[in-house]
Amino acid sequence: xxxxxxxxxxxxxxxxxxxxxxxxxxxxxxxxxxxxxxxxxxxxxxxxxxxxxxxxxxxxxxxxxxxxxxxxxxxxxxxxxxxxxx
Numbered sequence: 533x534x535x536x537x538x539x540x541x542x543x544x545x546x547x548x549x550x551x552x553x554x555x556x557x558x559x560x561x562x563x564x565x566x567x568x569x570x571x572x573x574x575x576x577x578x579x580x581x582x583x584x585x586x587x588x589x590x591x592x593x594x595x596x597x598x599x600x601x602x603x604x605x606x607x608x609x610x611x612x613x614x615x616x617x618x
Contacts, residue, residue, distance in 0.1 A: 542571035542615065545605065547596040554604065557596070561605040565612050572605055574598040576616040 543564040546556050561572050576598050583590060602614040 540570035542573050542612075543569045544573045544575070544617070545601065547574045547598065547601045548577070549594060552594060552596050557601060557605065558608055561609050561612070565609045569612055571613040571615050572602075572609070573615045573617050574601050576618045 543560065545560050546552050564572050575595065577595050580595070598616050602616065606614050
């Protein structure tokens, strides 16, 4: 349960760009859990045109499906909350 007086720190998982792959996502989620992060996040996008600036990042146009990514993460972690950022 979240303690509203403490706040919560989450980690954005690498589900986009050329570094996105199953092994990196699961490793990042396990590391987040081991280090006490309260949540793990994915970007809720299936497509952003290549070369578009989004959040300061020049898009590669490659994104993994967000809900499948969260389901996979949930299968190997127990404490961080899985969330999506729109």
